[in-house]
Amino acid sequence: MGAGNLLYAQSGGPTAVINATAAGVIDAARKHRKAIGKVFAARNGILGALREQLYDLSGFDAKMTRQLRATPGSAFGSCRFKLKGIEDSRAHYERLIEVCRAHDIRYFLYNGGNDSADTANKISQIASQLGYGLHGIGVPKTVDNDLVITDNCPGFGSAAKYTAISMLEASIDVEAMYESSTKVFVLEVMGRHAGWLAAAAGLAGKKADEPPQIILFPEVPFEEANFLAAVKRSVDRNGYCAIAVSEGVRYADGRLLAEAGTRDAFGHAQLGGAGELIAKLVKDKLGYKYHFAVPDYLQRSARHIASKTDDEQAYAVGQAAVQYAAAGMNAVMPTIRRVSGKPYRWTIEPAPLAKIANHEKMMPKNFIRADGYGITAACRNYLEPLIAGEAYPPYANGIPTYLRVPKKFVKRKLAEYSIADK
Amino acid sequence: MGAGNLLYAQSGGPTAVINATAAGVIDAARKHRKAIGKVFAARNGILGALREQLYDLSGFDAKMTRQLRATPGSAFGSCRFKLKGIEDSRAHYERLIEVCRAHDIRYFLYNGGNDSADTANKISQIASQLGYGLHGIGVPKTVDNDLVITDNCPGFGSAAKYTAISMLEASIDVEAMYESSTKVFVLEVMGRHAGWLAAAAGLAGKKADEPPQIILFPEVPFEEANFLAAVKRSVDRNGYCAIAVSEGVRYADGRLLAEAGTRDAFGHAQLGGAGELIAKLVKDKLGYKYHFAVPDYLQRSARHIASKTDDEQAYAVGQAAVQYAAAGMNAVMPTIRRVSGKPYRWTIEPAPLAKIANHEKMMPKNFIRADGYGITAACRNYLEPLIAGEAYPPYANGIPTYLRVPKKFVKRKLAEYSIADK
Numbered sequence: 001m002g003a004g005n006l007l008y009a010q011s012g013g014p015t016a017v018i019n020a021t022a023a024g025v026i027d028a029a030r031k032h033r034k035a036i037g038k039v040f041a042a043r044n045g046i047l048g049a050l051r052e053q054l055y056d057l058s059g060f061d062a063k064m065t066r067q068l069r070a071t072p073g074s075a076f077g078s079c080r081f082k083l084k085g086i087e088d089s090r091a092h093y094e095r096l097i098e099v100c101r102a103h104d105i106r107y108f109l110y111n112g113g114n115d116s117a118d119t120a121n122k123i124s125q126i127a128s129q130l131g132y133g134l135h136g137i138g139v140p141k142t143v144d145n146d147l148v149i150t151d152n153c154p155g156f157g158s159a160a161k162y163t164a165i166s167m168l169e170a171s172i173d174v175e176a177m178y179e180s181s182t183k184v185f186v187l188e189v190m191g192r193h194a195g196w197l198a199a200a201a202g203l204a205g206k207k208a209d210e211p212p213q214i215i216l217f218p219e220v221p222f223e224e225a226n227f228l229a230a231v232k233r234s235v236d237r238n239g240y241c242a243i244a245v246s247e248g249v250r251y252a253d254g255r256l257l258a259e260a261g262t263r264d265a266f267g268h269a270q271l272g273g274a275g276e277l278i279a280k281l282v283k284d285k286l287g288y289k290y291h292f293a294v295p296d297y298l299q300r301s302a303r304h305i306a307s308k309t310d311d312e313q314a315y316a317v318g319q320a321a322v323q324y325a326a327a328g329m330n331a332v333m334p335t336i337r338r339v340s341g342k343p344y345r346w347t348i349e350p351a352p353l354a355k356i357a358n359h360e361k362m363m364p365k366n367f368i369r370a371d372g373y374g375i376t377a378a379c380r381n382y383l384e385p386l387i388a389g390e391a392y393p394p395y396a397n398g399i400p401t402y403l404r405v406p407k408k409f410v411k412r413k414l415a416e417y418s419i420a421d422k
Numbered sequence: 423m424g425a426g427n428l429l430y431a432q433s434g435g436p437t438a439v440i441n442a443t444a445a446g447v448i449d450a451a452r453k454h455r456k457a458i459g460k461v462f463a464a465r466n467g468i469l470g471a472l473r474e475q476l477y478d479l480s481g482f483d484a485k486m487t488r489q490l491r492a493t494p495g496s497a498f499g500s501c502r503f504k505l506k507g508i509e510d511s512r513a514h515y516e517r518l519i520e521v522c523r524a525h526d527i528r529y530f531l532y533n534g535g536n537d538s539a540d541t542a543n544k545i546s547q548i549a550s551q552l553g554y555g556l557h558g559i560g561v562p563k564t565v566d567n568d569l570v571i572t573d574n575c576p577g578f579g580s581a582a583k584y585t586a587i588s589m590l591e592a593s594i595d596v597e598a599m600y601e602s603s604t605k606v607f608v609l610e611v612m613g614r615h616a617g618w619l620a621a622a623a624g625l626a627g628k629k630a631d632e633p634p635q636i637i638l639f640p641e642v643p644f645e646e647a648n649f650l651a652a653v654k655r656s657v658d659r660n661g662y663c664a665i666a667v668s669e670g671v672r673y674a675d676g677r678l679l680a681e682a683g684t685r686d687a688f689g690h691a692q693l694g695g696a697g698e699l700i701a702k703l704v705k706d707k708l709g710y711k712y713h714f715a716v717p718d719y720l721q722r723s724a725r726h727i728a729s730k731t732d733d734e735q736a737y738a739v740g741q742a743a744v745q746y747a748a749a750g751m752n753a754v755m756p757t758i759r760r761v762s763g764k765p766y767r768w769t770i771e772p773a774p775l776a777k778i779a780n781h782e783k784m785m786p787k788n789f790i791r792a793d794g795y796g797i798t799a800a801c802r803n804y805l806e807p808l809i810a811g812e813a814y815p816p817y818a819n820g821i822p823t824y825l826r827v828p829k830k831f832v833k834r835k836l837a838e839y840s841i842a843d844k
Binding site: 014071072074075077078161165166168172175181185203291300307384387388397399 | 469604717719723806808812817
């Protein structure tokens with residue numbers, strides 16, 4: 001029996017490999033029996049922790065853990081719910097400590113992005129104020145790849161691989177048909193603030209004439225005339241133009257294209273996301289037949305084409321988080337350090353949550369080509385190892401055998417808690 | 423040296439496995455040296471045949487053919503160009519025979535859907551009228567799965583597999599987050615007339631409460647109130663609702679949703695495709711947060727997750743087409759016959775082009791659930807074997823190593839031919 005139990009929770013948007021992190025946590029906890037007793041997982045992230053809805057993962061054998069590792073989504077449920085500062089949300093923080101106390105939880109692992117790092121840090125602080133010994137550990141996860149210090153964020157590599165492959169496959173399709181059909185294809189990719197996933201589309205081709213011929217980054221102000229000229233150049237030269245557009249692309253004045261009320265040739269307001277708007281703009285101004293794709297959630301849940309690097313790193317940060325907890329560390333996050341680029345070698349190292357919370361890593365300037373429409377060799381060197389290797393899930397009858405976690409919860413010890421009332 | 427050369431051409435929308443058919447043609451032709459000399463491929467389908475733009479595939483060794491087999495799109499180019507009746511398009515038909523004569527082409531293999539079967543049939547007829555011995559063979563290909571006689575169409579199984587897996591993965595994502603985020607997810611799938619791909623989304627789950635909870639088929643008239651009640655039932659019961667909607671879904675009066683000028687609560691005309699319209703309708707009338715995905719070309723080019731059954735059948739119809747040609751058959755198409763369902767066994771058998779051209783196979787009534795929103799066990803039994811097995815392409819640096827065919831053409835022997843002038 002360990003010194004205390006461990007509570008693991010998933011936060012924010014799911015990824016293809018967040019459950020690999022969960023599997024890393026479960027497997028590592030078994031190796032630290034002296035420090036760690038039971039492993040619980042909160043249902044729907046911090047909401048379940050507040051409500052005392054806890055999965056008991058003792059029943060997870062090696063087979064289930066392997067299946068969990070190969071399952072996308074957030075297997076225990078996740079949430080969009082940000083705890084405010086300690087003074088504003090004191091009731092919630094105190095409730096969390098009360099839940100931990102009731103179930104002898106001495107380790108709290110919060111798997112998410114910036115906000116989750118912040119929350120894990122605050123929970124650790126308030127536990128200390130209340131005289132309850134609790135190790136708060138953040139575990140990195142986000143397809144946005146915007147956490148600082150770490151080389152990259154688990155979840156990003158798989159979404160990046162999906163995006164690059166989708167761009168390549170659709171472009172090959174368009175290339176075959178442009179003479180008598182679609183000449184301009186637009187792929188809309190996630191990323192409201194940073195263009196990491198848009199950049200990943202750039203891995204579909206290597207030379208300037210290879211697809212995508214144009215990438216629209218949120219970091220580069222959208223200039224209509226310049227963009228249309230680039231589209232026309234590609235159609236004149238290659239017969240077609242494949243475009244990756246970030247959902248967060250903006251005009252120079254900061255307005256999102258998708259919210260700027262663009263109007264068509266007839267003065268009608270154009271609705272829709274950035275991909276549709278860009279496609280219709282091209283049709284309106286240049287007359288080319290277009291198609292556009294919006295993969296939406298498909299790109300962050302595509303476990304069927306997960307990156308092996310990503311799967312391994314996601315698993316490793318889960319393992320490391322448990323090791324840090326068992327070693328008595330507090331208010332830290334395992335981060336990935338790139339030891340060498342070619343061949344790609346990496347290690348996991350702890351970083352203080354305070355240095356990660358509330359910071360955002362944008363694309364470096366030298367990752368975007370001088371004309372603003374492509375990625376540089378430096379960017380390619382950074383991205384390529386992150387999508388390397390294929391970590392295929394097992395299949396039955398043509399469909400992956402993803403795990404659905406049985407909804408069996410630990411017996412409650414406390415009174416009900418209404419989140420909305422606080 | 424054979425009795426004559428063979429011309430292969432690809433037509434209509436590309437698929438993930440049409441090049442597996444091309445590989446089957448090339449491999450089989452090598453085994454029929456007595457009958458078949460060189461293998462040519464027309465650039466951009468029938469357009470290249472008319473223009474005498476012919477790839478010489480003699481240089482395709484076993485390695486290149488394997489790579490071709492694992493490449494999506496139409497490697498030699500395709501087109502949307504329908505030859506009219508013999509009287510209306512006589513110049514084109516005569517030109518085709520002239521090109522065949524110039525290059526000693528005695529076998530014409532046209533890889534496509536209904537229209538291509540019709541064209542291959544007519545070319546065979548006019549050759550006979552003009553006293554030129556030419557074997558016209560149709561080779562089936564279409565993600566729409568709407569050819570008659572054949573059990574299914576090569577290309578469909580892979581698009582179906584992509585659709586089922588995408589539906590499953592996105593639904594798992596939504597299921598993890600519905601409490602505090604998206605409650606309704608809509609996946610728009612291809613299929614203007616027949617709901618075969620919409621039906622394939624139904625393979626994501628097995629029970630009525632599993633995703634997709636609702637499928638909207640083009641075969642079932644859309645009834646707004648009934649649909650909204652079904653969405654609400656699913657959200658009440660499951661917490662969320664995953665919907666697959668065919669781009670061809672229609673009102674009872676035959677109008678496409680996507681063209682019917684739907685209006686929102688404020689009387690504004692709603693633009694966009696069926697997926698976006700359905701999502702916004704749900705938001706408008708029920709208030710649920712929504713996301714929608716439009717995979718568009720991604721679903722027909724997703725070679726990275728091709729069905730093994732589909733890859734094998736695509737290759738087999740290419741081989742069979744050559745065998746039929748070498749055996750002196752004319753105006754036929756290799757079709758797939760289902761010998762048994764469980765286990766799935768199939769053979770390839772010839773069928774007359776005249777019986778295939780200009781017919782369309784719709785979903786049988788007993789494949790759609792009584793409430794109109796799901797598939798039946800009969801449909802599942804039909805579909806499951808078609809998505810079985812994974813035929814992964816080779817990778818380098820995290821990206822599939824798809825073949826780009828070098829643009830080297832046979833030396834022209836005829837004067838230039840302007841298609842537009844005729």
